[in-house]
Amino acid sequence: MPVKFFKPSLSLLVPFLLTLSSCSKPAAKEGTLQLWVHAGQASERQVIAQQVKRFNASQKAPVIQVTFIPEGAYNAQVQAASLSKDLPDILEFDGPFVYNYVWQQNLIPIDNLISKAVRQDLLPSIIQQGTYKGRLYSVATFDSGLGLYARRKQLNAAGIRIPAGNKDAWTIPEFDRALAALAQKDSDRQVLDLKLNYRGEWFTYGFSPILQSAGGDLIRRSNGLSASGSLNNPASVSAMRQVQVWIQRGYVDPNIDDAAFTNGRVALSWAGHWVYRDYAKAVGADLVVLPLPNFGNGSRTGQGSWNWGITANCQNPKAAMRFLEFLLQPQEVLAIASANGAVPGTKTAIAQSSLYSPSGPLHLFAAQLLAGQTVPRPQTPAYPVITSAFQEAFADIRNGLEVKTALDKAATTIDLDIQDNQGYPDVSPVARNP
Missing domain, CATH: 3.40.190.10 (Periplasmic binding protein-like II)
Incomplete structure (x- = not known):
């Protein structure tokens, strides 16, 4: 990662x-x-x-x-x-x-x-x-690879449909109903692992795909010159607000020990290919791998x-x-x-x-x-600033800041960096004039 x-x-x-x-x-x-x-x-x-x-x-x-x-x-x-x-x-x-x-x-x-x-x-x-x-x-x-890991028996017991593949992903209303149904059968109602114990690039890799699934993005891909209107558009705001709602409803485990899924504390884990071996060892044949939910424009995932x-x-x-x-x-x-x-x-x-x-x-x-x-994450020299700004926005949203405010702040940070670098011309000024 x-x-x-x-x-x-x-x-x-x-x-x-x-x-x-x-x-x-x-x-x-x-x-x-x-x-x-x-x-x-x-x-x-x-x-x-x-x-x-x-x-x-x-x-x-x-x-x-x-x-x-x-x-x-x-x-x-x-x-x-x-x-x-x-x-x-x-x-x-x-x-x-x-x-x-x-x-x-x-x-x-x-x-x-x-x-x-x-x-x-x-x-x-x-x-x-x-x-x-x-x-x-x-x-x-x-x-x-990025997706949702689950226990098949838990989903069946809660009456939750198991998607057959990428094109069959849960819609957001379905996913919300699944979280509520699983929470009813869980003593602390924490049923979703978002790998909040991870740091850095995980948050861009793991959660920017939901912006694209909803119809937003980290930056305007057509020219790479602005995040405003993409990162903070209504689709992006709605998608990140959904994540904030999951946290505020108490569905998300803080996962301070990276064992929320393997220890059976949660029914669902939003994670990548790298956890498979540990999960398969803990869950065995009951383990199922599912696509991320569809926020409106099809399930999307990182690469x-x-x-x-x-x-x-x-x-x-x-x-x-x-x-x-x-x-x-x-x-x-x-x-x-x-x-x-x-x-x-x-x-x-x-x-x-x-x-x-x-x-x-x-x-x-x-x-x-x-x-x-x-x-792919944005194909621009501005990417180091883009990912840093989005990571900060995710942390703010997780901690309760109004979503539009957090995304506006991130978009402004990115746009100022692009302006400060004259739109990132073909060659860095430092490389041109060593």
Whole structure:
């Protein structure tokens, strides 16, 4: 899951980043490509280390040298290396930040480097995520899934219809009735887990899709120049007001221990693919995975996860692409997907996956990505500010602030940032005038 990134003013950021730049990459040996990866869960690190070892053993050159960087400091480290012109050759990054990195001229387009066969096998959501202004800048070995987890017996006992798939999602009136029916059978009436114990990017990833389902959005997608009229339009306000009502009625568990669903405190959990293993272990065959509710324009869900790109520092982009295409081989895609439980990033790997193939328990998530029911987070260099503003708005709404007020505030913050950056022209002023 993506991490939080806050974009302060450059005047405040530079001293901090120059300090961090002392942690920059080691000097590369001739024939060596430097690779930066976020230090996620141990199983992922182990797989990536093994993949680097397998790639290096498969040829004489180039040799990949991998550096794992703590996830919480990852984006700051990238910005520090960018300022000091010390980025690695190959960079991993949270998908929505690709546009900001391109704007800063940190990444090169790869559409002329990637083979046609590999590109055609990628999920359309990954191509969409990695494309900016008509050029492909990043690829990914996995994508993400978002939905509702439930116990089938509890739904049946409460007389609640179980949706058959993405196009059969509960309407909001249905979902409200389901929450009320489940609450009647629950001693504390807390029946819905929204993962309120999570931090940062979860709130944008997890809840901005309801804006799009309702007819709103985080920003005006046609030109990317304004959040006003989209983030705070009547549809967005109505959708977020619905979330506030669920909280105010006492339906939402605070989940301070991340065990609301596994311990049986709630009947429904609004979460991603990453919880499946724990939930399946706790619930067994009674576990059912459902689409998010339909707020009026069809169920929508998030997409995107960690991506790979080639930096402007790379002196051998063709060799770097050979490594990325190695990672996109079906067995390598399945290796990382097995480690983190994510949706495999290629159609071939999905067909071979025990979890995500048409007969798998998580096929719903793959079907969402393949059918275009997922929505990428805004494809603009302004994204770091957009996500920070929405996260703050969600916190305000959760704590009782009038919804229109909270969304107006967020929209103003985003619009001012876009204005301050002259609408984010094609190249960052800092990149243009280093």
